[in-house]
Structure formats: structure tokens, C-alpha cells
Amino acid sequence: MTGVNLAGVTKRFGDVQVIHGVDLVVEDGEFCVFVGPSGCGKSTLLRMIAGLEKTTAGHIAIGDRDVTDADPADRGVAMVFQTYALYPHMTVAENMGFGLKMTGHSKAEVAAKVAEASRILKLDDYLTRKPKALSGGQRQRVAIGRAIVRGPEVFLFDEPLSNLDAELRVEMRGEIARLHREIGATMIYVTHDQVEAMTLADKIVVLRKGVIEQVGAPLELYNNPDNRFVAGFIGSPAMNFVGGTVARAGVVTAPGFGVDVATDAALPGAGASVVLGLRPQHVQICAGNTHRVEMTEALGGVTYIHLTTATHEKLVVEVHDTPTAKLGTTVGIKIDATHALVFEDSTRGLRLR
Ligand SMILES: Nc1ncnc2c1ncn2[C@@H]1O[C@H](COP(=O)(O)OP(=O)(O)OP(=O)(O)O)[C@@H](O)[C@H]1O
Numbered sequence: 001m002t003g004v005n006l007a008g009v010t011k012r013f014g015d016v017q018v019i020h021g022v023d024l025v026v027e028d029g030e031f032c033v034f035v036g037p038s039g040c041g042k043s044t045l046l047r048m049i050a051g052l053e054k055t056t057a058g059h060i061a062i063g064d065r066d067v068t069d070a071d072p073a074d075r076g077v078a079m080v081f082q083t084y085a086l087y088p089h090m091t092v093a094e095n096m097g098f099g100l101k102m103t104g105h106s107k108a109e110v111a112a113k114v115a116e117a118s119r120i121l122k123l124d125d126y127l128t129r130k131p132k133a134l135s136g137g138q139r140q141r142v143a144i145g146r147a148i149v150r151g152p153e154v155f156l157f158d159e160p161l162s163n164l165d166a167e168l169r170v171e172m173r174g175e176i177a178r179l180h181r182e183i184g185a186t187m188i189y190v191t192h193d194q195v196e197a198m199t200l201a202d203k204i205v206v207l208r209k210g211v212i213e214q215v216g217a218p219l220e221l222y223n224n225p226d227n228r229f230v231a232g233f234i235g236s237p238a239m240n241f242v243g244g245t246v247a248r249a250g251v252v253t254a255p256g257f258g259v260d261v262a263t264d265a266a267l268p269g270a271g272a273s274v275v276l277g278l279r280p281q282h283v284q285i286c287a288g289n290t291h292r293v294e295m296t297e298a299l300g301g302v303t304y305i306h307l308t309t310a311t312h313e314k315l316v317v318e319v320h321d322t323p324t325a326k327l328g329t330t331v332g333i334k335i336d337a338t339h340a341l342v343f344e345d346s347t348r349g350l351r352l353r
Pocket of ligand 1: 042
């Protein structure tokens with residue numbers, strides 16, 4: 001078993017605490033993705049698992065070994081970074097085999113491991129080239145190959161595709177998914193990219209300010225967020241939020257939507273403030289003059305129309321047919337209230353179910 005287990009993991013840089021007692025189980029063979037806003041501690045947590053940052057308190061186990069204080073080289077992990085850091089004077093094959101060669105493996109053993117990694121990553125045609133004669137995507141494949149050659153129990157990826165252009169990212173995303181299927185190792189992956197997180201992950205971990213907000217399968221987080229933060233973070237464009245007031249049992253008045261919303265969420269008493277969340281695909285434009293068109297983003301197959309409500313809240317509407325809403329005009333909206341989620345009007349913003 002080579003899952004990863006974090007128990008009460010804490011990190012302090014001097015007086016500043018950046019990771020606050022994280023508990024997390026990554027199962028053997030699972031693809032786990034860390035997401036969260038810039039500075040929330042994704043990379044720090046990954047580097048702690050790698051052993052590149054000391055753990056201030058708590059425990060990290062890989063399989064059944066406690067590695068909290070182990071050297072990076074003794075943890076059975078290999079890390080792939082955003083920058084490929086290949087040796088410029090070595091060929092692709094030498095770059096991939098270098099780590100094993102340094103740890104005293106025989107020539108034949110190194111050659112066999114490099115050949116296997118090259119086959120998996122389709123690098124056979126490039127083995128004698130130097131890095132400067134490779135594209136960005138090919139260089140990142142070599143960096144991944146270097147990790148594979150080491151035969152780690154756990155792969156750690158720190159935003160490995162963020163230096164690549166959009167087309168290459170899509171291709172490499174597919175490569176990484178295939179790599180995971182083929183070798184079945186435990187993988188932990190840090191990204192800013194919603195699509196990478198949603199498509200690669202078995203399990204997404206949403207972090208905020210060094211705390212886990214929610215852990216779950218991609219669609220579970222999308223459909224069933226525990227709080228307003230996760231609801232707003234997972235999904236692009238983000239969920240719309242408007243203020244509401246509990247009218248009576250099962251009904252919330254939401255001036256930003258222009259209608260009362262019936263809900264089976266456990267509401268506080270009449271008069272209490274709540275926040276309603278609704279995704280852009282559950283709002284439609286119709287005739288009316290309650291919402292002002294602030295911006296339209298026509299992407300071809302889909303258009304996002306940005307509105308302001310009479311209550312000065314912002315709403316994004318997803319439109320699939322030719323949009324008729326003109327900039328600066330006012331329109332009406334219709335909502336599909338069955339999809340509305342209700343959150344506490346508080347800093348935690350817990351979902352009311
Ligand atoms: N060596 C360090 N000394 C002091 N503070 C640090 C150090 N490394 C990271 N931090 C702080 O720890 C917090 C978490 O940083 P980290 O790089 O893990 O965030 P992140 O979620 O990976 O961000 P990004 O998505 O921008 O890469 C940040 O506030 C950062 O400033």
C-alpha cells in the first residue's frame with residue numbers, strides 16, 4: 001500500500017503559520033488534485049510531502065512508513081516541477097537516467113528503465129536529442145520520464161503544465177491521465193487550472209488559507225459544495241451569489257433574482273439573511289428591465305452575459321443561442337430555482353441543507 005496519510009500537518013515559516021493542521025488520506029493509486037487561491041498553501045503542502053519543507057507539527061505517512069522526518073530521497077516520491085530543470089548538456093536518455101546512474105545502478109538497469117519510460121511517454125524518437133532541440137511539451141515529458149525512471153511509489157506534480165501554451169496543455173493533460181492509467185501509481189497534483197482539476201482528479205482537495213475546505217470527487221464538489229467558498233471556487237465561470245431574506249418556512253426572497261425562491265434547505269427563522277447561489281447555466285435572459293448588461297463574452301459556442309441587478313449585485317448568465325442582450329441595455333431574467341443552493345450569511349458561509 002502506498003497511499004499518503006497526513007495527520008494534523010502544520011507548517012510555520014518563523015511566526016507565520018501557513019498550514020493549519022491538515023488531515024488527509026490519499027488512497028493507494030488515487031489521483032489527488034490540490035486546488036485553491038494563490039498563497040493558500042498548495043505548493044507548501046506538496047513540498048512537505050516531498051520532504052523539501054520541514055513539517056512543523058503532525059505526521060506524514062507514505063504507505064505504512066512514517067516519513068515526517070525522512071530525507072526526500074528516502075521517501076519513495078518523485079516530484080515534477082513547473083520548470084523542467086533538465087541538464088542542457090545531456091541527451092534526453094542521459095537526463096532521464098542520470099538519477100539512477102548516480103545511485104549506482106548498472107548501465108543495463110538504467111537503459112532498461114529509460115527504455116520503459118521512453119515507451120510510456122512516446123519519447124523514442126528523441127532520446128539522442130539535447131533539451132534545446134525539444135518543444136516545451138517534449139521537455140516536460142522528459143521531466144516526467146525522469147520521475148518515472150526512479151520508480152517512485154508516489155508522484156508529486158507542482159503545476160507541471162503551467163508553462164505550456166493552451167494547445168500543448170490539453171495534449172499533456174491527456175498524457176498525464178494516460179500515464180496514471182498505465183502505471184496506476186498514487187499521484188498528487190497541484191494546479192490553478194479548473195479543467196485540469198476536474199478532468200484528472202479522482203479526488204479534489206480545496207484549500208483556503210492553509211485549511212482544507214472540502215475533499216471530494218470533482219462532480220461531488222461541483223454539485224454538493226459544503227460552503228460558499230467551495231461553491232464559488234469549483235466551476236467556471238463561478239456560481240452567482242445574491243443576498244436573500246427568509247420570508248417564511250421554505251421560502252427565501254431574493255431581490256437580485258426578482259423572485260421568491262422555494263427551497264427545502266434548513267432555513268433560519270423568518271427575517272434572517274442568507275445567500276443564494278445559482279450557476280450561470282440556470283439563469284436565462286428574458287424581456288424586462290430589471291438587470292443591466294455590463295459585459296458580454298462571446299466565445300463561439302457559448303456566451304457569458306454579465307449583468308448587474310437592481311440591488312447592485314453581479315450575475316453571469318450562460319447563453320447558448322445567439323445572444324440578443326446589448327451592452328448597456330436592461331433585460332429581465334428567469335431562473336431555474338430548483339438548482340438554487342442556500343448558504344449562511346456568514347464568513348464561513350456554510351451550506352444550509
Ligand atoms: N519560505 C517561505 N517563507 C515564508 N513564507 C513562505 C515561504 N514559502 C511560502 N510562504 C508563504 O506560505 C503561503 C503559502 O504558499 P504556497 O506557495 O504554498 O501557496 P500556493 O497555494 O502554492 O500559491 P500559488 O498558487 O500562488 O503557487 C504564502 O502565503 C507564502 O507567502
